[in-house]
Amino acid sequence: MEIFGINIAVLIASLMVASVPIMLAAIGELVVEKAGVLNLGVEGMMIMGAICGFITAVHTGSPMVGFLGGAAGAMALSLVFILLTQVFLANQVATGLALTLFGLGLSSLLGQGYNGIKPPRLGDVPFGPLENIPFFGRVLFTHDIMVYASIAIVAAVWAVLKYSRAGLILRAVGESHDAAHALGYKVVRIRILAILFGAAMAGLGGAYVSLVRVPQWTDGITAGAGWIALAIVVFASWKPWRVLIGAYLFGGITVLQLNLQAAGARIPVEYLSMSPYLITILVLVIMSSGRGRASLNAPAALGQNFHASR
C-alpha cells in the first residue's frame, strides 16, 4: 500500500519505533500526575536514563541490563525531586524545572569519555514466518522487545488505574489528598511511589534513545523529548490509551514529514512540525468544552503539595 510514494506499512513500523521514548516517558508522567504531582523534570530524568543506560549497557555488554541501569539512574535523580517536594514541600513547578537543568548538566559530566563508543545492540524479537504476513507482518512483527514492552506498560497502567484497588487509591490521592488522608491512605508514600514509577519510565525512554534509536552517546541526546512527553499527557487527557495515540501522533508527524520530504512531496515543513501542538490544544479545547466532563479528568490536586495537619 502506498500513498505519495510512501509505503504505509514501513511508515507505521517506523513511527512505532520513533514513538517509544516519548510514550514511555508520557505514561510514567501520567501516573505521576494522576497521583496529583506535576513533575516538569521529565527531560532531565530522560537524559539521566540515557547516559546511565548507556554506561551500564557498555560495561555489562547487555542492552537489557542497560535499560535497568537507565531506569535506576532516572529514579536516583528523582529522589531529589521527592525529597524537595514531598518532604520539604517545595514548589513542584520550580523543582521540576531545576531537575531538568541539573539532569542535563550531570548527564554530560557522567558521559565524558563515552563519546564515540557503540553500545551492544538490541536485536528484533524473532517471530519467524509471522514477519512475512503482508502488511501486518512488517507493521507488527519486526520490532525489538521494548516496542512491545512499552505498549504492554500502557495496557498495564490502564488496567491498574481502571480496575485495581491500587489504581483507585492513586486516583483518590490525586483528586483530593485531604480526603484520601482522612480515609487513612498514606498520601506521601503513594506519591513517592508514583514519582519513582514515572522516573523509571522516563529512564527507560531515555535509555531507548541512547541504546536503540540512536545507539550512541552525545551530550543533549534527548533533545527535548521530555517536553513532548509532557504535552502528550495533556493531549491524552490523562487516559492511558490516548497516551499511545498521542505518542504515535507526535512521533508519526515527524516521521511522516521526513518521509514526505524524502519522497519528494512539497510540504511546508515548519507548519507541519508545529501541527501536533496545535492539534493538542484543539483537542484540549474540545474536551474541556464538552460539558466539562473531560476537563474534570485533570487530577484536581495536580501540583499541590500535601501536608498533614492532623
Added chain:
Amino acid sequence: MKRRHLLASAALGLGLTIAGGAFAAGMDHVKACFVYVGPIGDGGWTFQHDQGRLAVEKEFGDKVETAYQENVPEGADAERVLTQMALSGCNIIFTTSFGYMDATNAVAAKFPDVKFEHATGFKRDSANVSTYNARFYEGRAVEGLLAGRMTKTNKIGYIGSFPIPEVVMGINSYYLNAKKVNPAVELSVVWAFTWFDPAKEADAAKALIDQGVDVIASHTDSTAVLAEAAKTEGKVIGFGQASDMAEYKDGPRISSIIDNWGPYYVKRVGALLDGSYEQADAWEGIAGGEVLIGDITDAVPAEVKAEAEGLRDAIAAGTYHPFTGPIKKQDGSDWLAEGQTAPDGDLLGMSFYVEGITGEIPK
C-alpha cells in the same frame, strides 16, 4: 596605542581593505581563546575546533596558552563572553559559529589590540577582524563521486540542516559530481531544520532508507545518521561528517569529510608570534589542508577508490573545480557556461538547486 587606534579607524573609514598591514612586531607569548557553540563532546563541529586548539598547544608548547568556553549561545551572551575573554588578556580569539558574527565585530571594535577570527562569516568591520571558512563543497564533490559509483538503487540522499548557502552549495556539489559518474542517479533531500537532534537526524536517515536510498550524506552535527545506516547491515552506506567518525569504519562509513582547523589555527597563532599577522579572509579547501578526505575504506572497490583519490588530488592541485560549466539552474536558466568555474561570490550566496535536483529549497 593611539597610533593603532588611528590605524583601525582609518581602515574603517576607507571601507576596509583586506591587507590591513602587518600588526606590530612579534610576541613572546600568545594567549589564544576559543568560543564554541556546542559542547566539545558533540563528536562533530565543536569537537573539531577543539582539536584545532589542541594542535596549537602542541605546536607552540610554552609559547602559547589556550582557553575556551563551550555551549556559548549566539547573541547577547556571546558578546559578554568575548568581552570577558578580551579583558582577561586573550591576544587572539577564535569565534567558531556563524551566529557570533555581530558580537565578534562589536567587541572587536572595542578592543583594537586583540585579534578576532570569525569562522564562516563575512563581516570584517574593523582591521582586527579576520574571517575564515573551509571549502567543504570540495569534499562534497568527492563524496558525490563515491555516492554515484557506489549506489545500487541509483537513489542517493542528503540530510540538510537549514536551507542556507553553505548547505545548498554542498548539496549541489554532491549531486553534480555523482551525476557526472552516474547519469541515472537521483537525489532526495531531507531538511531536518536542526543542527543537532540525534533522534530526528536518525529519523531523517530512516525516511531516506525507507525510500530506497542507499548512500546518505549529511550536513547535521551528530553521528546519528551513520548509526541509523549501521542498522541496515551493509545495505546503506554513508560518510563521516565534520569529524572522521572512524568508529563506523567497520560499518556504513566509507569515507568522511574532516574539518581540519588545526593548520589554520597554527598558522594564525604562529603569525602573531613572529609578527607577520595580517587581516585575512581565508577560504581554504583540500589544498590548504582544512578539508581532509577521511580514509576510504575497503568497502569501496579499488578502482573507485583510486578515482575518488584522483578527484581529490585534482581539486587540491587546482586542475578541477567541483562547479565547472556548463551548469544550469534548476529552473533551466543558465548559470555557468562551458568551462567556466563558479565565482566565489555565487557560491557564498547560493540559494538555488542545479538542474536535475527535484524538490524545492524551503523558504
Added chain:
Amino acid sequence: MLVLEKRPTPSKGWAWGTPFLAVALTMIAGGAMFALLGKDPVEAIRTIFWDPLFNAQFASYSRPQLLVKAAPLILIAIGLSLGFRAGIWNIGAEGQYIMGAVFGAAAGLALYPAETRWIFPLMIVAGAFGGFLWAMIPAILKTKFRTNEILVSLLLVYVAENILASMALGALRNPEGGGFPGSRNLSQWPAAANKELIAGTGLHWGVVAAVIAVIAAYVLLQRHILGFQIKLSGQAPRAARFAGVKPETLVVLCMGLSGALAGLAGVFEVAGPAGQISIDFNQGYGFTAIIVAFLGRLHPVGILLAGLLMALTYIGGELAQFMLGLPSAAIQAFQGMLLFFLLAVDVLSNYRIRLASFGREAR
C-alpha cells in the same frame, strides 16, 4: 522522628536567612563537585560568586552585565508572580517572550530604514502586544472553555519556537545577509536600537522597565484593590468570589499582564543585547524566570534579588568555565544544586521542625 508543623505565618527571620543558608550549602556541595572534577573548589567558588563583582580585571564590566542578564528575568518573573499568587499558572512565558521579540522586530523592520524616533516606542508597544496576544490564547480558552492554562501556555511555547524559526528563515530574514537565517541587526540601527543609556553601566530600557515593574508590582500588591483580589483569590478562592472578585476577569488580567511583560522583555532583548531575530534567539529566559519568581517567593523585592543572584551564577559560571576550564555541564549542575537548596531550605520559613514521638506519626 522529625515532623513538620506549619507556621501560622511564615517566619520573617528564616525568610531572610534561608537564601544565605542555601548559598552556603551550595558552596559546600558545589565545591565538592568541583574538587571531584579536579579543580580547586575554593578558587572555583570564588570565581563564580566573587570575581564578577569584585575582580579588578573584570568587575567593571561584569557588574553592569548583571543588570543586562537579570533585567529580562526580573521583568518576566514579576508578571508571572502576579498570576502565580492568584493561582493562575502561566508557564509559557518563553513563548510570550518569543512573540514579543517577533512582533517588536517585525514592527521595526517594516519601517526599515526610516530614521524617526517613533520607531523604538512603536516596537515596544508591538512587543508588549505580541506577548499579550500570545498569553490571551490560554486566557480566553481558560475562561470560555475551562481549558487548563498550564498546558496550553506550555504547548504554545513550541508553536512560538516554530514561528520564530520560520521568521528567521523567511519573512524577517535579512535580505543583505547572504541567505543566512536571521534578521537585520536592530541594535545597529539607531532608530530601533535599545541603547545603553549611560555608557558602561549596562543600563538599557529593559532594565528601567524591570525596575518600574518591581515598584509597580509592589504598590499594586500592597495598596491596590486588584492586588488584594489577587492575593485573596490565591489563598481563598471561595472567599474571593464572595468578595466580588470575578475569576474570569482576574485570569484575563493576570495572563495579559504577564504576557505583556514577557513580550516587553523579548523586544528589549531583540533590540538590544541580542540584536536580531535568529533561529535560537530564545535562551530559556521564560523558564528560568519561573524559577526566579519562586526563589523570590513571589514577592517583588525578592524577585529583584533572585534575578540578580541567577544572573550572578550565569556570569560567574562563564568566568569559571573560561578561567578554570570547567566544563559548562558542571556549571549547569551547579546552578541546579543552588536551586535545589534554595527550594529545600524554604521549608524552614513556612514550617517548624519538631521532634515527635513515634506513636503520633503525622502521616
